[in-house]
Amino acid sequence: MAQYDLIVIGSGPGGYIAAQRAGTLGKKVLLIEKEHYGGVCTNKGCIPTKSLLNSAKTYDHAKNGSFIGVEAKGIAFNLKSAKAHKQDTVETLRGGIEFLMKNANVETVFGEAKALDAHRVEVNGTVYECSYLIIATGSSAFVPPIPGSDLPHVLTSDEILEIESLPSELVVIGGGVIGVEFASFFSMVGVKVTVIEMLDEILPMADAEFGKLARRAMKDVTFNLGCKVEKITEKSVIYTTAKGEQKELAAEKILMSVGRRPNVSGLEALGLKIEKGAVIVDEQMRTSLPTVYAIGDVNGKSLLAHSASRMADVAVSTIFGKGMKMRYDAIPWVVYSDPEIAGCGLTEAQAKERGYEVLVHTAQARQSGRFLAEQGKRAPGMIKVVADKESGVILGVHLLGPYSSEIIWGVAAILEAELRIQDVKEIVFPHPSVGELLKDAVFALDSSL
């Protein structure tokens, strides 16, 4: 029986980072993975979708590039090549994680983990012992019990990544991040896409203005809001509209993207406190057992890859280091659709709910020279800044437009450092850049010098 300082179950962006950090600190670490290094993120989530979205964007920008001098009449999208590149990327990244684990002296065992108690985990019939256990088992796509949802043309996000040819029409059930990203991808490559969303706006984590603008920007996608899917047939989706009318929509393929559920199987023997299917943790990722931690999607706190990685830092730091606490207010999120949408910190509504008196400014992206040069006058784009009126501290920034995904980390830095409006005014932004919009917005909030 082996003895480890730490066992980590799951090698996604939570688990592999936890293993790597602890290994680097000189701890004896075992990482258990049931399938491939990288978990859902690397194999079936973040990475493959971003690879395909980049292919589609490159295709779409060139196809619609005559206004900037790019004439591409004979352009075609080859799904097979795009998928091959996606797969190559995934496998390279798996190899990268393997390399990281070796470098950090982390042992890995592949197989289903079954926790016997807080200090013993069984894999492939072998029992491994540890002082600490980190659960990073992630989540799985949730398929709601709608009649017909088990039909073969109803796909989860895992399955839709593997389709062999483009459908003529796709119905996306659920307008969250996953639904919107796939809707964007398929519509860019020529598929007729309809999104059916139960709520009255897509992207519930975003300021509602951004959901609205995103829908307007994705002009080839039809969005049916406030609609409830009643039944799926071999060839259609039957749903009730917000007004109570029943409608039927033809669908060659259907993407079921209504949410994800924590993976807690194999953990039963631990008797962890679980609420709404998720393992309960404190601010340091401790579960109801003192030596057992749970990070990433399995604790249901923030279903984002980078949240999982941050939770890994917090857990490992708590177990073996100086101790950190998890903060949820400075975690950025990104929708890698075209256009991209990103946010970090509080929305205007959230800030008001928390009792802040807020200063708010929304700037149109066409104020930005770079945006205009690259996107043209009619392209949609927006930035919204929310600040605390009393202190001037920036509370949140939301963006829609190109580069949002790579601009937003600076907002996380601003929120982490608790900078005020006056501080942001002193930051020099490169010109021309889309990011400069933040500076314009901040000066609009307060023009004093």
Place this chain on the structure above:
Amino acid sequence: MAQYDLIVIGSGPGGYIAAQRAGTLGKKVLLIEKEHYGGVCTNKGCIPTKSLLNSAKTYDHAKNGSFIGVEAKGIAFNLKSAKAHKQDTVETLRGGIEFLMKNANVETVFGEAKALDAHRVEVNGTVYECSYLIIATGSSAFVPPIPGSDLPHVLTSDEILEIESLPSELVVIGGGVIGVEFASFFSMVGVKVTVIEMLDEILPMADAEFGKLARRAMKDVTFNLGCKVEKITEKSVIYTTAKGEQKELAAEKILMSVGRRPNVSGLEALGLKIEKGAVIVDEQMRTSLPTVYAIGDVNGKSLLAHSASRMADVAVSTIFGKGMKMRYDAIPWVVYSDPEIAGCGLTEAQAKERGYEVLVHTAQARQSGRFLAEQGKRAPGMIKVVADKESGVILGVHLLGPYSSEIIWGVAAILEAELRIQDVKEIVFPHPSVGELLKDAVFALDSSL
């Protein structure tokens, strides 16, 4: 004779921002512009080049996109359309500045300014009086006295923007930012490009590793380093190599991009202190005359549009507000070539020169999942972080790769807030993003938790 609180000469990114800020503070402001709103940046610099570079990148990415599933055999680059879009962008932005000026109650007069003394400026025969004067007259392309440099096929950056058709070969004299951006543009659209640079590396403001990688990345461009141009003929450039050999290179067009010189004509009567052609200023942009300020290229301190805008804030704040000081250590710079290159803060060499004991880490961009997904395994990309060993304060970050232009502002925020390695570790970067490389690099510098 009119009486103004402030007269600003020049409506580039220094001048128009100064006028707008002062106008917003309720001051009576006159802006004098000899040609078009926006100066070189909007009309002949930042904006038109970024517009054309975006056209070329869109073309090039699609043309070389078969590995990601984009088949574009029939793709063509239409210079006329690209230029028309560029011009449309320029004119829209001029209109935007006009709108800003009206909104801030700034008066504008078009014509050549002649300063009569510190409080009087003549334009088109009318004399305008002011309490304070801000000089924002910018700079012009410098054409060195090389025999043949006055031939019609030798173009400055202003002139090359107006060419009617693509040359078969282009020789770029000078491998600074302007030279490298045009080299990148022309090589992407199929022109055979050679850069001749006198120094032994291109992009002198960058860490030398980045110049080297940039050359390797721009594989269709030939770089001749350590070479001195001796003479230009109707059809060629004659130069001496680093080894002293004389060579001749065919050139249909030649771009002269060896540097820029401050525009000081019209200012003679002021008797300002001038050194190496530039108006001397202090940290608050004050010239040798107490009520006269000089911002932007004309003071020669930092020839970047956003430096000029920042100087505008500093000058207006000093004259009418609380007073700010100019800091040069947190000004980002960007080369919008493909790949993009950006930096902010000190290079390793600069930090050592200043006596810092440094921690340095260079990470390869292919560690980033997004980079790999979008660029593939063989694409060049790099990030280098320099920190002070004693305090852990981040001193500088340099990048080469996609999105560098939009990532770098966050580094300016980090430097402005004087964040340390430990602070940067707490910043949550979105996954997957190229910006995450900074987090990886920072953990590589110090893996403690």
